[in-house]
């Protein structure tokens with residue numbers, strides 16, 4: 559048995575997402591780039607590579623990882639590049655997408671050897687969190703004024719528009735794309751490619767994949783553009799668990815268990831968005847609040863129902879822990895960093911990374 563805590567990536571579950579992505583690419587002609595900000599666990603890149611066209615990034619480190627570990631097409635994007643990093647970014651990328659006209663102009667010379675694009679902000683999004691809403695008031699994410707973009711069209715050949723967020727509603731996607739066409743149609747007509755970003759949950763169970771593919775194909779035909787998507791969450795959803803062990807039991811008006819992990823350190827995204835972790839099937843007569851072992855009073859994964867009483871040494875699988883989790887893990891409280899394991903298609907388990915004291919020590923100085 560692998561020592562907990564560890565993240566467990568199940569390739570057979572990952573495969574379900576990969577097959578949907580491959581189908582979508584085939585039906586729509588769109589290309590799919592893995593958004594590394596969401597998931598950058600490169601041990602499964604060899605597996606994902608056959609189903610996706612490459613990666614997109616949000617920093618120098620990510621573009622380098624995409625280039626070196628994934629290969630294929632490598633898009634560079636960042637909210638802002640620094641002077642000292644631009645040459646290296648360009649050396650790793652096929653395309654560079656600038657967030658602003660200011661950055662495009664600033665790095666015009668350094669980026670002249672690769673394909674260039676600009677992020678557009680349509681002012682509409684599907685985000686229910688203002689923290690993750692690219693269209694929030696006074697947003698810094700992309701250019702919105704057609705009149706300012708027109709004069710730099712000779713420097714770029716395409717656009718990136720990321721305005722979806724956890725959007726599993728095709729009709730909403732369709733409506734917002736219509737608004738984008740209304741607003742930016744004249745610019746889209748001049749583009750060779752358009753990336754519609756991530757945030758579209760098209761690998762979800764009931765998502766109308768064929769309608770989505772038809773809409774992308776129609777968009778591509780109308781404007782004569784190669785469409786890209788940048789799925790992060792959709793690529794890895796439901797593929798991974800965080801495996802933990804019960805270390806202690808307490809009672810304080812509720813039955814509590816403390817596990818050998820921490821939501822703050824190992825599932826930080828949930829804490830940021832004030833969401834509960836998930837267990838499956840979450841049924842049974844025994845209800846526990848599952849707590850982390852850091853000193854943070856609110857280090858709580860959630861309250862769940864179990865078939866049997868929980869005892870010290872029992873294991874719990876926290877569900878759906880790939881996206882925005884492994885990339886955000888941290889050394890808060892010095893809590894043991896979860897190892898990373900993979901369940902292969904034949905069911906065998908392989909540990910691909912373990913972390914020890916040296917990793918903790920070396921993360922600071």
Ligand SMILES: Cc1ncc(COP(=O)(O)O)c(C=O)c1O
Nearest residue numbers: 593596720756757788789790791
């Ligand atoms: C530009 C861009 N592309 C893609 C993504 C990936 O989004 P998701 O993981 O929701 O698919 C994000 C999320 O931040 C993004 O900002």
Ligand SMILES: NCCCCNCC[C@H](N)C(=O)O
Nearest residue numbers: 687690723724756757831833
């Ligand atoms: N589950 C809580 C909301 C998570 C939102 N994720 C945001 C990431 C996203 N790609 C973005 O910031 O646009």
